[in-house]
Every structure is written in structure tokens, then in C-alpha cells.
Amino acid sequence: MRKFLEGSHAVAEAVKRCKPGVISAYPITPQTHIVERIANFVANGELNAQFINVESEHSAASVVLGAEACGVRAFTATSSQGLILMSEVLFNIAGLRLPLVLVCANRALSAPINIWNDHQDAVALRDSGWIMVFAENNQEVHDLIYQAYKVGENPKVMLPVMVNMDGYILTHGMEPVDIPDQALVDKFLPPYNPPYKLDVDNPLSLGLLGDPTVYLETRYALQKTLEEIKDLIPKVGEEFKQLFGRKGLEFVEGYKIEDADSVILAMGSVCGTVKDFVDKKREEGEKIGLLRIIVYRPFPKKIIYELLKEKERLFILEKAISLGMEGPLYTEVKSLFNKPSPKMYGFIAGLGGRDITFNTLEEMLKVGKDKEVSCYFLDVDHSLLKDEFYV
Amino acid sequence: MNSMSESTISKHFEEHFFVSGHTACSGCGQALAARLVVDAIGKNNIVANATGCLEVFSTKCPQSSWRIPWIHSLFENAAAVASGIEAALRYLGKIDTVRVCAFAGDGGTADIGFQALSGMLERGHDVLFCCFDNEAYMNTGIQRSGLTPFQASTTTSPAGKVWKGNWRLKKSLVEIVAAHFIPYSASASVGFPQDLQRKVKKAISLRGPKYIQIHVPCPLGWGFDSSLTIDIGKKAVLSGLYPLVEYEGGKLTKVFKLSQKIPVIDYIKPQSRFRHLLKDEEALRQLQKVADKNIEYYKLGEV
Known part of the structure; x- marks a missing residue:
């Protein structure tokens, strides 16, 4: 029904x-x-x-x-x-x-x-x-x-x-x-x-x-x-x-990752937006995919490693942060790879309900072109931080 | 000491549902009270036990003193775990054949466990909650609780040059519980075992939430000789400092009359937690006033 x-x-x-x-x-x-x-x-x-x-x-x-x-x-x-x-x-x-x-x-x-x-x-x-x-x-x-x-x-x-x-x-x-x-x-x-x-x-x-x-x-x-x-x-x-007759429980879901050079890792509903974004970037000729983590504990270490070990770049997009460190998922994914490993980029976004849009994801890819980052906050409104109280 | 014969041991195990071999201190009032309560409630009971001395000394893995189903979860949630057990028994259709008890110390009842207790009472769960009141956090080393009596010296309310021990009156928890208008709320003492067991049997025969607060002297925490546990318990009651009362449906229905009232000095003298009062007449007078007020309020002296 x-x-x-x-x-x-x-x-x-x-x-x-x-x-x-x-x-x-x-x-x-x-x-x-x-x-x-x-x-x-x-x-x-x-x-x-x-x-x-x-x-x-x-x-x-x-x-x-x-x-x-x-x-x-x-x-x-x-x-x-x-x-x-x-x-x-x-x-x-x-x-x-x-x-x-x-x-x-x-x-x-x-x-x-x-x-x-x-x-x-x-x-x-x-x-x-x-x-x-x-x-x-x-x-x-x-x-x-x-x-x-x-x-x-x-x-x-x-x-x-x-x-x-x-x-x-x-x-x-x-x-x-x-x-x-x-x-x-x-x-x-x-x-x-x-x-x-x-x-x-x-x-x-x-x-x-x-x-x-x-x-x-x-x-x-x-x-x-x-x-x-x-x-x-x-x-x-x-x-x-x-x-x-429907898809059952899996540790992860790969979306267009087979031939991808770059893979975005994320969890939850934002993956719907990311899938659309992947489609858009594919149309623009970029070989990009999404690996959605469904089971976060126990953490699917081997599965993620096998799927991503030959990728060039991993963008880890998180709605959480271990304050004083970096995104926990970034830490955990990074720990799976020895050198040579894919280049890793850690991003924090969407905290407190901030919408994650195509613009957010574009900024993520743009930052990744320039440098490797471990804990980059996307969509920060720096005008809110100019007050001397916060700085 | 005579060693127990095998038949004595097996008799002990047949007769009791809380059995010896645990690691309580000698003279522990709580261990004795637990056995008296469990003997009175019988076999068809499930116990949810809060963190505290009783839990620690009776269930050191892989051993257990409990011959009825027993669970320990956390410090403050015995009443809520018992609520869940009761709900499960209701769901299983076993609520008429299996009864539920929650056990906690004074901290697990009056302080950290108070919210869960009030919730359990207000929701009307069919649970007997027993508070084993040794008047401080004994398991962590004798810190003051909301049920520590006036002027008692504890490790966090020490008697010193400025402080005279605990400067607040003991929380009136039996009354606060009774104010939930539950079927039964009573105080009891391990010093009067028959009275204690009568109250437990009465409580377990009633449906709905019941509360019994049991005074259990602690030789280590109160500083008295471990042979005196029962004697100290009796004296607390007879001095008027620990009135034994019963509330039914929120109304005071019965008090333990003091046929032989004793001065508080007789109660506190063997206990080091009150030693500072022996040199302080004014402080001692104040403590006597607390006992006198209890006697007047509950009409303990009138026969």
C-alpha cells in the first residue's frame, strides 16, 4: 500500500x-x-x-x-x-x-x-x-x-x-x-x-x-x-x-562511483541533493560520484577502502564536527588509507539546519581544486564574525 | 566463630531469596534490611536496583546474592526501570502474578533518583519502592545527601571550627512521596524488624505505587561499633529523630508510639558523626528540638 x-x-x-x-x-x-x-x-x-x-x-x-x-x-x-x-x-x-x-x-x-x-x-x-x-x-x-x-x-x-x-x-x-x-x-x-x-x-x-x-x-x-x-x-x-521487493540494508550506497575520479562521502538526506549535483557535474563532464554511508557503526572500513582506494580525490561532507579536531567521518575515512592514498578534503556544512545547496557543493569542489583541507567550513557568513566579541 | 555446616547453608539458601556470601561490611544495616524485605515480598518478584552499596556488595560478577530476578542499570533510574518492568508485565498479562520492586539508597531516592521516583508515583505504576536510608552517600565515601540528618558530620559536611556538620534538616521524603496521594508511604527501621516486615507485606498486598523508607544504620559511615546496628536503629526511633509513620492515600493513618522516649544524646553518643555535639551544648539543644518537634507533630508520645 x-x-x-x-x-x-x-x-x-x-x-x-x-x-x-x-x-x-x-x-x-x-x-x-x-x-x-x-x-x-x-x-x-x-x-x-x-x-x-x-x-x-x-x-x-x-x-x-x-x-x-x-x-x-x-x-x-x-x-x-x-x-x-x-x-x-x-x-x-x-x-x-x-x-x-x-x-x-x-x-x-x-x-x-x-x-x-x-x-x-x-x-x-x-x-x-x-x-x-x-x-x-x-x-x-x-x-x-x-x-x-x-x-x-x-x-x-x-x-x-x-x-x-x-x-x-x-x-x-x-x-x-x-x-x-x-x-x-x-x-x-x-x-x-x-x-x-x-x-x-x-x-x-x-x-x-x-x-x-x-x-x-x-x-x-x-x-x-x-x-x-x-x-x-x-x-x-x-x-x-x-x-x-525493495532495496534492503547495505553498509554503503555507491552512486556513479565506478568510473569516478572524485567521490563525495556523506550521510543522510543531503545525499539526495548530492546525487542531483553529481548528475549535473557529470553533464558538465566531471567524473564525480557519491558514496553514501548508511551504516555508520559498525564502520564499514574494508568496504570503503576497497571502493575508494584508487580514486583521486575524496570530499568528505559532514553535518558534525569533533570540536578541536575535525569532522569525525573525515578522521575515520582518512585512517583507512596508507600512502599513496586519494587526496582528502574535509568539509563541515549544514550545521544547525543551514541549507546545503548546489552553491555549497560548488564551493566544496572549488576549495578542493586549490588545496587539501581537513576541516573547512562551507557557507560561513564572515560578516557575523566581525564583531570583536567573537574574534 | 563456628563454621556453618552444609545443611545449615542449604537451609539458608532455601529459606531466603537474598543470601549470604556478599561483601557488605560487618554490621551493615542495609544488608539485613534487604534480606528482611526480600523474605517478606517472596519469590514472585522482580527487583530493579539503583547503583549503591547494596548493588555493589551483592553482585560482584560472577556472583550474586539474589535468588529472584534482579537488574541494576544506573544510579538515578531504578524507578524508571521498574516502571518499564511493570509495563512489560502488564503487556505480558503477568501483572497479577509477578510483583515489582525498586531498591535504592537515600541518594538514589531523594537526590539523583527523585525525578524518576516522582514520575513513577505520578503515573501510578504498581511498584514497591524501598529506600534504604543510611543517611549519606556511603558507597562513594560518606558524602552528604538530602537525607543526611541535621548536624551530622560527613566528608562533604564535616564538623570543623566553623561548620557544625550538615546545616540543613533531613528532607521530608515520606511526606513528599505521600503528597502524590499513592496507596501507601511509610517509614520503617531495621531496628524494628517485625514492624518493617509487616509494612512490606502490607505494601506488597496493595496495587499501585508504594514507598517504604527504611532506616539502616551504617557502622562505617556513622562511626559506631558494628555490634550496635540494631541498637542504634532502635534508639533513632525512640529518640524521635526517626519517626515511623504510615500514610495511606496521602493521609497519616498510623505512627509508631514511643512507649519509652529517650533523649537524643543516648542515640548520638556512640556515633562519631555526632561527636562534635558532645562539646557543644547549644548544638545539642537544637538537635533535641528537632526530635521534640517530631514527637509533637506526629503525636508519638500520646498513647
């Missing part, structure tokens, strides 16, 4: 079909439409679930943690400050090996307070042990929900998954979305049946004190799982494709 939906509602429709037993969230813009729509499903009896309105994101994450620990599939969604407030619990959920699915409507971090899109919130959580995926459009974010539960709940994985979608651009943007029948989803996603849970008939203690003789091994095990998952992700994507 094809419906014309904003991204938030595309997420809600998918969550409903995954039949979570407990949903908990706290209001934050631009996430709120997701849980409002889910609340409506529960209120109208379309979804049998406990919907818990909590007093903070910290408690929202804790409520779904408790539910998952009881062996019940759960869901939460948040954004920006909410994700950062949750962050303590998110590290904990990964350490407890609970396969929660969380949707993050990506938004800038305060101060100054800003409700518009960038990736600083999610990227700040990159070391938490969560599997992290970034959607380009509403269909993809819808499809990623099913596959997120499928990957995370695999007994060999048991890890939480953060599905990222750009705030406003996707959450509030309308697109046609193909919504599968419940029967098809049931076939793809079996009921959640974890290998361990809180159960009075088999009383386990979860969340024990791990002293120096055991803690290191828990981190080793997390890293090992995240490395081994690399075989599972394409399998789940392929199974999805077979059943649903």
Missing part, C-alpha cells in the same frame, strides 16, 4: 507493524510526531502496547530498558538534547546487550539552542556500542525499522540500533511510502525471544558489578560482535529485498 506520508508517520507505521509491547518517549522537536502517531495507534486499539509518558528522556530510555530486560520488544524516539540526556542510559543499554530500537530525529546541539537539522547529536554517541544507521528518505527510514529489529534481536548480536533520520527534512517532509502488509512483516520479523530475561521461573541477575578481572572482556565482546555483524547485515538486507 502506497501512502503519502511525512517521515515521522512513515516511522510510526513501521513501528506499529513491529508490534512493540512497550513504548516510552518524552516530547522533543522534531521527533514528537513519531510518538504522537504511535500514541494514536494505541489509543484507537490499532496497536496493543503499553505507552508510557515519562518525565524525561532519561526515564524514557530507562523504561524501555526495563521492558527489553523482561523480554518485551520496545521502542523509543528522541532528538538532540533528548539523546544527550539519554546518553548515560544508551551506553548502559548496549552494555546490557538489549536490542532496543531508537529513532533519532537528528538535530543540532545547544548552545545556542537550535531545533534544526545536523548530525552532531547522533555522532556524539558513536562510541556507545550501538549499531547506527542513517536514512536518506522516508521509504528508507520506514524499511530500516524492520531491519533494525531483525539485526539487533539476532541472538548472536543482541545490540541496540539507532535509526537516524534528518530532523524536519525527513521527519516533516512528505514523500510516497510503500507500506507492507502485516503478514509480510510477520514473516520477516519473528516475535522477540531473547536468550536471557528477567523471569521469576529462572531468576537471573543482570547488570552486575564488573571489576577489572571481567570488565575488559565485556568491551572485547561488544567490539567482536560489532565486527562479526558485518556478515549478518547484508544477509538481512538480502532477505528483506527478497520478501519486500
Whole structure:
């Protein structure tokens, strides 16, 4: 069934079909439409679930943690400050090996307070042990929900998954979305049946004190799982494709990269703009392509290396920055190559919802013609910085 | 010391759901109270435990003292995790056969855990929240909490030439909780084990949110001989400094009457956290006033 939906509602429709037993969230813009729509499903009896309105994101994450620990599939969604407030619990959920699915409507971090899109919130959580995926459009974010539960709940994985979608651009943007029948989803996603849970008939203690003789091994095990998952992700994507007839989960998407000299790397909805830009530059005779990172954690090191090792120039375009260093994606991509390596150019753009346009991308290529840059801010309005207070 | 025979040990494991072998200090009031609570609530319970002494000394991986399902997540979220467990049991249709408890210390309840606790109470989750109140952050080394009593010396409210220990009154948490108009909010003491277990059994028989704040003397943090835990607990109650009260539906319905009232000096004398008051008559008088006010307010002396 094809419906014309904003991204938030595309997420809600998918969550409903995954039949979570407990949903908990706290209001934050631009996430709120997701849980409002889910609340409506529960209120109208379309979804049998406990919907818990909590007093903070910290408690929202804790409520779904408790539910998952009881062996019940759960869901939460948040954004920006909410994700950062949750962050303590998110590290904990990964350490407890609970396969929660969380949707993050990506938004800038305060101060100054800003409700518009960038990736600083999610990227700040990159070391938490969560599997992290970034959607380009509403269909993809819808499809990623099913596959997120499928990957995370695999007994060999048991890890939480953060599905990222750009705030406003996707959450509030309308697109046609193909919504599968419940029967098809049931076939793809079996009921959640974890290998361990809180159960009075088999009383386990979860969340024990791990002293120096055991803690290191828990981190080793997390890293090992995240490395081994690399075989599972394409399998789940392929199974999805077979059943649903649409593209399934992949680590990356290459767009016109085979014969390209220059490749732009980016994540999320901006890749739609970049694809159009690639088409335009191709018409002008430039051999350019796009590599879209879909799975950010575990980071697809080998795949990126194999695809890009013979390219001349890589333009890494990021909506996040590790302040005092450079864009985190730039750091990570750069680390994959020994000399001789492609020339690397690191760009920061679109922070706090600044539109990334063809002009932005033209400036990026122009800067790249002159010199190698590691952390170049695009579209900076220098007139705003002339005040002696800032300089 | 006599070593326990094998049959004694297996009997202990059959009879209790919180068992020995943990690493609590000798004379720990909290360990004793935890066993009394867990024995009273029985087998069909799931516990969400906040970070703190109880969590640390009972679950050093790979060992655990818990023979009922138990989870520790973080310091401030025991009430929220318990809410999620309760919601899951509701979803599974098990809410009538399995009960949920949240355990936390005074910091995890009155300070960092207070928001999550208030949320849990307001939402009406069917959870018994037990606060093991040893009146300071003992697990991190005896720092002052919102439940540290007036004039107690802690490592962050030390008695010195200028300071006379903690200069604020203990937060009235039992009343604040009762103001959520929940079915049951009570204080209890490990010094009166039968009274404590009666309250736990009463609480667990009620549906909705319940709160019991249990006074658990801490030999290390309060500075007294570890053989005196029960005695100190009793004296706190009998002096009027730790009134044992019960609220039902927000209304005060019962208090533990003091048949033999004692002066506060009898309670504080064996504890080094109050040692500075022994040389300071005015400060001691102020502390006695706190006890007298409690006795008057809750009518503890009237039989």
C-alpha cells in the first residue's frame, strides 16, 4: 500500500507493524510526531502496547530498558538534547546487550539552542556500542525499522540500533511510502525471544558489578560482535529485498562511483541533493560520484577502502564536527588509507539546519581544486564574525 | 566463630531469596534490611536496583546474592526501570502474578533518583519502592545527601571550627512521596524488624505505587561499633529523630508510639558523626528540638 506520508508517520507505521509491547518517549522537536502517531495507534486499539509518558528522556530510555530486560520488544524516539540526556542510559543499554530500537530525529546541539537539522547529536554517541544507521528518505527510514529489529534481536548480536533520520527534512517532509502488509512483516520479523530475561521461573541477575578481572572482556565482546555483524547485515538486507521487493540494508550506497575520479562521502538526506549535483557535474563532464554511508557503526572500513582506494580525490561532507579536531567521518575515512592514498578534503556544512545547496557543493569542489583541507567550513557568513566579541 | 555446616547453608539458601556470601561490611544495616524485605515480598518478584552499596556488595560478577530476578542499570533510574518492568508485565498479562520492586539508597531516592521516583508515583505504576536510608552517600565515601540528618558530620559536611556538620534538616521524603496521594508511604527501621516486615507485606498486598523508607544504620559511615546496628536503629526511633509513620492515600493513618522516649544524646553518643555535639551544648539543644518537634507533630508520645 502506497501512502503519502511525512517521515515521522512513515516511522510510526513501521513501528506499529513491529508490534512493540512497550513504548516510552518524552516530547522533543522534531521527533514528537513519531510518538504522537504511535500514541494514536494505541489509543484507537490499532496497536496493543503499553505507552508510557515519562518525565524525561532519561526515564524514557530507562523504561524501555526495563521492558527489553523482561523480554518485551520496545521502542523509543528522541532528538538532540533528548539523546544527550539519554546518553548515560544508551551506553548502559548496549552494555546490557538489549536490542532496543531508537529513532533519532537528528538535530543540532545547544548552545545556542537550535531545533534544526545536523548530525552532531547522533555522532556524539558513536562510541556507545550501538549499531547506527542513517536514512536518506522516508521509504528508507520506514524499511530500516524492520531491519533494525531483525539485526539487533539476532541472538548472536543482541545490540541496540539507532535509526537516524534528518530532523524536519525527513521527519516533516512528505514523500510516497510503500507500506507492507502485516503478514509480510510477520514473516520477516519473528516475535522477540531473547536468550536471557528477567523471569521469576529462572531468576537471573543482570547488570552486575564488573571489576577489572571481567570488565575488559565485556568491551572485547561488544567490539567482536560489532565486527562479526558485518556478515549478518547484508544477509538481512538480502532477505528483506527478497520478501519486500525493495532495496534492503547495505553498509554503503555507491552512486556513479565506478568510473569516478572524485567521490563525495556523506550521510543522510543531503545525499539526495548530492546525487542531483553529481548528475549535473557529470553533464558538465566531471567524473564525480557519491558514496553514501548508511551504516555508520559498525564502520564499514574494508568496504570503503576497497571502493575508494584508487580514486583521486575524496570530499568528505559532514553535518558534525569533533570540536578541536575535525569532522569525525573525515578522521575515520582518512585512517583507512596508507600512502599513496586519494587526496582528502574535509568539509563541515549544514550545521544547525543551514541549507546545503548546489552553491555549497560548488564551493566544496572549488576549495578542493586549490588545496587539501581537513576541516573547512562551507557557507560561513564572515560578516557575523566581525564583531570583536567573537574574534 | 563456628563454621556453618552444609545443611545449615542449604537451609539458608532455601529459606531466603537474598543470601549470604556478599561483601557488605560487618554490621551493615542495609544488608539485613534487604534480606528482611526480600523474605517478606517472596519469590514472585522482580527487583530493579539503583547503583549503591547494596548493588555493589551483592553482585560482584560472577556472583550474586539474589535468588529472584534482579537488574541494576544506573544510579538515578531504578524507578524508571521498574516502571518499564511493570509495563512489560502488564503487556505480558503477568501483572497479577509477578510483583515489582525498586531498591535504592537515600541518594538514589531523594537526590539523583527523585525525578524518576516522582514520575513513577505520578503515573501510578504498581511498584514497591524501598529506600534504604543510611543517611549519606556511603558507597562513594560518606558524602552528604538530602537525607543526611541535621548536624551530622560527613566528608562533604564535616564538623570543623566553623561548620557544625550538615546545616540543613533531613528532607521530608515520606511526606513528599505521600503528597502524590499513592496507596501507601511509610517509614520503617531495621531496628524494628517485625514492624518493617509487616509494612512490606502490607505494601506488597496493595496495587499501585508504594514507598517504604527504611532506616539502616551504617557502622562505617556513622562511626559506631558494628555490634550496635540494631541498637542504634532502635534508639533513632525512640529518640524521635526517626519517626515511623504510615500514610495511606496521602493521609497519616498510623505512627509508631514511643512507649519509652529517650533523649537524643543516648542515640548520638556512640556515633562519631555526632561527636562534635558532645562539646557543644547549644548544638545539642537544637538537635533535641528537632526530635521534640517530631514527637509533637506526629503525636508519638500520646498513647
